[in-house]
Amino acid sequence: MNAHAASSVPAPTDPLEHHLEEFVPGDDLVAYLDGNSLGRPLRVTTESVPRFVRESWGGRLIRGWDEGWLTHAEELGDRIGAACLGAAPGQTIVADSTSVLIFKLLRAAIDARPGRDELIIMRDEFPTDRFIVERLAEEHGLTIRWIDAPPDAGVTPALVAEHASAKTIAALISGVAYRSGWWADMAAVTEVVQAHGALMIWDCSHAVGSVPLELDAWGVDMAVGCSYKYLNGGPGAPAWGYVAARHQDQLRNPIPGWLGAREPFAMTTEFSPAPGIRRLVSGTPPIFAMLPLADMVSLIERAGLAAIRAKSVALTSYAIALIDNSVPDARLATPRDPERRGGHITIDHPHARRAVEQLWGEGVIPDFRHPSGVRIGLSPLSTSFTEVEHGVRALAKALGTVS
Known part of the structure; x- marks a missing residue:
C-alpha cells in the first residue's frame, strides 16, 4: 500500500473554489470529509444570527410574528x-424533524389508501425510516415488504416492481442511500409505485x-x-416536507396543531385544517x-445546483481514483457510475473502525x-480537492498501520 500514490492523480480544476472562503474554518482540521453528516457553517451566519437576536428578536419581540415570522x-x-x-411554490414547508415528518407523511398515506395493507421499504434503509415503518405496521396491522439490494448499490425499478401490488399503501425509500451513496432512478421508481395506485414517499436527506x-x-x-447535511442548517436544524399540490386537500395531518389550523388565532374548539401545505404544520415554526x-439556500441560489452537482461528481470521481491508487485492498461500496452516485462514497476495509478513530485524532x-x-x-461548496487528497493520503496510511 503506497500512501504517497494519491498525489499521482491530478486534481480537477475547481470553478467553485471562490466559495470555499465563505465557510467557517474548523479548528486544527486537515480534511473535513463528513459534510454529508453535518455541513460547515457559513461565515455570514456568524453575523446573521447575532443580528437577529439584537434586531428582530430583541428589537421587535412578539411583533415579529406579524412582521413575517408566521409565513x-x-x-x-x-x-x-x-x-x-x-x-x-406552495408544496414545500420547513417544519419539525425528519423523523416527525416521515411519521406524518406515512400516517397520512395510510389514511389516504384505505383497504390496502402493505408498506415497502429497503431492508438496509436508514434506521429511523425502518423504525417508523415497523411501528406503524405494528399499530395498523400492516405487512412490510422488504427490498434487498446489493450493498454497493440500491433500489431499482425492477426490485420495486417485485414488491409493489394493489395492496401497497406507499413506498418509503431514500433518493440517495445513506451508506452506499446509490442515487436511485427516482422518476422510474416513482412510476412503478404509482402504477399500482400507491404513494411514493422519498427521503431526500x-x-x-x-x-x-x-x-x-x-x-x-x-x-x-x-x-443539516448539504443544506448546512446546523445541528438539529428543522427538516422540510414536500406534498404535491394534488394531494394537499386530502392530506390528514396525524398531529394536528394550532398553526396547521385554518384560523390559528381564532382559538376554535374544533380543528379545521389550513389550506395548502400549511396543514402539514403542527406547532410554532422554528424561526x-x-x-x-x-x-445556505442563498448560497445555493447564487452558485446554482447544476454547478454544485458538476463539482460533486468531480470530487467523488477524484476520491475514487485516489483510493484505487493508494488503498488497493479496500472495496468500493459505492457505484462507480456517476449517474447513480450521490455526493458521498463508502469503502469497506477490515481496519475501518480503528482507522477512523485514529484519523479523527489527526484532524482528518x-x-x-x-x-x-x-x-x-x-x-461541493465547502470541500476542496486538496482537502480530499490530504484526507485520502491520511486514510491510506491509517488503514495500513492499524491492526
Whole structure:
C-alpha cells in the first residue's frame, strides 16, 4: 500500500473554489470529509444570527410574528423547492424533524389508501425510516415488504416492481442511500409505485443540495429531508416536507396543531385544517433555527445546483481514483457510475473502525459506518480537492498501520 500514490492523480480544476472562503474554518482540521453528516457553517451566519437576536428578536419581540415570522416556514420552503427540489411554490414547508415528518407523511398515506395493507421499504434503509415503518405496521396491522439490494448499490425499478401490488399503501425509500451513496432512478421508481395506485414517499436527506431533484416533473407524491447535511442548517436544524399540490386537500395531518389550523388565532374548539401545505404544520415554526439554513439556500441560489452537482461528481470521481491508487485492498461500496452516485462514497476495509478513530485524532474527519465502512462525504461548496487528497493520503496510511 503506497500512501504517497494519491498525489499521482491530478486534481480537477475547481470553478467553485471562490466559495470555499465563505465557510467557517474548523479548528486544527486537515480534511473535513463528513459534510454529508453535518455541513460547515457559513461565515455570514456568524453575523446573521447575532443580528437577529439584537434586531428582530430583541428589537421587535412578539411583533415579529406579524412582521413575517408566521409565513417564514412557507417562504423558505418555496426557496428550497425552487433551488433544490424542482418544486413549484406552495408544496414545500420547513417544519419539525425528519423523523416527525416521515411519521406524518406515512400516517397520512395510510389514511389516504384505505383497504390496502402493505408498506415497502429497503431492508438496509436508514434506521429511523425502518423504525417508523415497523411501528406503524405494528399499530395498523400492516405487512412490510422488504427490498434487498446489493450493498454497493440500491433500489431499482425492477426490485420495486417485485414488491409493489394493489395492496401497497406507499413506498418509503431514500433518493440517495445513506451508506452506499446509490442515487436511485427516482422518476422510474416513482412510476412503478404509482402504477399500482400507491404513494411514493422519498427521503431526500442525502440527496437535497447534492444531486438535482425534479420532484414535480417526476410526479413524486411526497418527500422529506433534513437540512443539516448539504443544506448546512446546523445541528438539529428543522427538516422540510414536500406534498404535491394534488394531494394537499386530502392530506390528514396525524398531529394536528394550532398553526396547521385554518384560523390559528381564532382559538376554535374544533380543528379545521389550513389550506395548502400549511396543514402539514403542527406547532410554532422554528424561526431561530431557520437562520443558518436560509443563509445556505442563498448560497445555493447564487452558485446554482447544476454547478454544485458538476463539482460533486468531480470530487467523488477524484476520491475514487485516489483510493484505487493508494488503498488497493479496500472495496468500493459505492457505484462507480456517476449517474447513480450521490455526493458521498463508502469503502469497506477490515481496519475501518480503528482507522477512523485514529484519523479523527489527526484532524482528518471521515465517518465510520457499521460494520466496516469508511464513508467520505464531500460537500461541493465547502470541500476542496486538496482537502480530499490530504484526507485520502491520511486514510491510506491509517488503514495500513492499524491492526
